[in-house]
Amino acid sequence: MSPSPASNRPAAPATTGRFGVRIAGTGSSLPVGRLTNADLEKVMETSDEWIVQRTGIHERRRINHELNESTHTLSAAALRAALSAARMTGADLDLIIVATMTGEMSCPSVACLVAKSVGAGHAGAFDVNAACSGFVFSANIAHDLIKGGTYKSVAVIGADTLSTLMDYSNAGRSTAIIFGDGAGAAIFRATDDPSKGLLAQCMHADGEGWKDIYVPREARDFPAGVACDPSKFGRVQMNGAAVFKFAVGTFSDLIQETLDKAGVAAADVDMFVCHQSNLRILTAARERFGISEEKLYVNIDRVGNTVGASVPLCLDELVRAGRVKEGHKVMFVAFGGGLTWGSSLWQL
Numbered sequence: 001m002s003p004s005p006a007s008n009r010p011a012a013p014a015t016t017g018r019f020g021v022r023i024a025g026t027g028s029s030l031p032v033g034r035l036t037n038a039d040l041e042k043v044m045e046t047s048d049e050w051i052v053q054r055t056g057i058h059e060r061r062r063i064n065h066e067l068n069e070s071t072h073t074l075s076a077a078a079l080r081a082a083l084s085a086a087r088m089t090g091a092d093l094d095l096i097i098v099a100t101m102t103g104e105m106s107c108p109s110v111a112c113l114v115a116k117s118v119g120a121g122h123a124g125a126f127d128v129n130a131a132c133s134g135f136v137f138s139a140n141i142a143h144d145l146i147k148g149g150t151y152k153s154v155a156v157i158g159a160d161t162l163s164t165l166m167d168y169s170n171a172g173r174s175t176a177i178i179f180g181d182g183a184g185a186a187i188f189r190a191t192d193d194p195s196k197g198l199l200a201q202c203m204h205a206d207g208e209g210w211k212d213i214y215v216p217r218e219a220r221d222f223p224a225g226v227a228c229d230p231s232k233f234g235r236v237q238m239n240g241a242a243v244f245k246f247a248v249g250t251f252s253d254l255i256q257e258t259l260d261k262a263g264v265a266a267a268d269v270d271m272f273v274c275h276q277s278n279l280r281i282l283t284a285a286r287e288r289f290g291i292s293e294e295k296l297y298v299n300i301d302r303v304g305n306t307v308g309a310s311v312p313l314c315l316d317e318l319v320r321a322g323r324v325k326e327g328h329k330v331m332f333v334a335f336g337g338g339l340t341w342g343s344s345l346w347q348l
């Protein structure tokens with residue numbers, strides 16, 4: 001992304017649609033510690049072969065509290081990298097949104113801690129919880145706040161540390177193999193070019209599906225018919241087969257809905273930046289939709305499913321590799337707990 005001079009807050013009043021929205025910079029941050037399939041074989045009954053065949057994951061990252069790693073520290077590091085890429089400072093930001101389901105505390109939000117860490121002064125800051133869809137939902141919000149003239153510069157961070165909600169024993173083996181920790185950030189800014197920004201966006205949820213992925217805290221959180229088990233408090237409970245079915249179906253429907261809204265053909269999209277839920281889900285949906293391999297980025301083999309961080313981590317790797325750049329049409333696609341699913345098609 002080409003950098004531009006920093007803005008001064010507050011944003012000047014503007015008329016809706018007079019200008020566009022561009023991605024000024026991206027960044028990401030991963031914990032130092034690697035958790036390989038071989039590491040998991042030592043603590044639960046599983047195998048590298050089983051994990052790779054069912055998920056495509058070889059290793060994931062895991063925070064270490066002794067190194068002071070947390071959702072907050074990863075978020076701040078990702079944002080600092082994005083600010084540097086955009087040649088901005090924290091003081092240039094009007095608003096910070098953190099998409100996460102693993103904030104350290106219920107209050108304050110991770111976004112407030114990040115704002116303090118990067119010196120964002122009195123910029124607005126809040127968290128969004130839409131599980132794996134959180135970054136895409138938040139990017140859509142950021143876009144419309146800028147397009148509507150309310151703000152000039154909004155940072156959106158997707159960050160999660162699901163390792164804190166895992167049971168690394170046999171009881172948790174169907175979830176512990178999937179999830180990893182990380183953070184990714186993107187800075188959205190107003191531009192005089194009105195052709196840049198969202199061509200279409202979708203945001204959906206189906207609360208009926210809440211019990212397919214949930215984190216119980218007390219007895220009343222278990223769905224009807226499921227016995228309370230205190231050993232599961234604070235641990236992700238997932239109906240893998242139901243999520244798999246939901247994700248495969250949703251993936252292609254969501255892409256089609258977004259293309260239809262924008263009036264754009266799939267062949268004209270330069271890159272699909274998709275939530276890395278499971279390689280089989282990505283491959284099944286890609287084949288069903290006819291997307292070529294080079295147009296659907298995959299990093300799940302190296303980082304696992306990083307929930308809210310998944311899409312911005314991919315985006316940052318693609319931007320830094322020069323595979324996503326100004327002029328491209330790029331689609332974000334995500335789905336996850338809630339159930340939630342969302343997309344955006346960007347003209348960069």
Ligand code: COA
Pocket residue numbers: 045046047050051054055132173174175177178238239240241243244247277278281305335336337
């Ligand atoms: N290692 C070895 N065996 C395992 C295992 C592991 N880590 N986890 C589960 N198994 C076993 C099960 O106990 C079961 O054994 P059984 O047949 O003797 O009862 C068998 O493998 C099949 O279990 P199942 O849960 O049906 O496997 P699956 O083929 O559905 O794969 C998932 C499990 C979780 C990998 C798969 O359902 C999935 O990827 N779902 C989507 C999850 C997802 O993407 N979530 C994130 C959404 S954002």
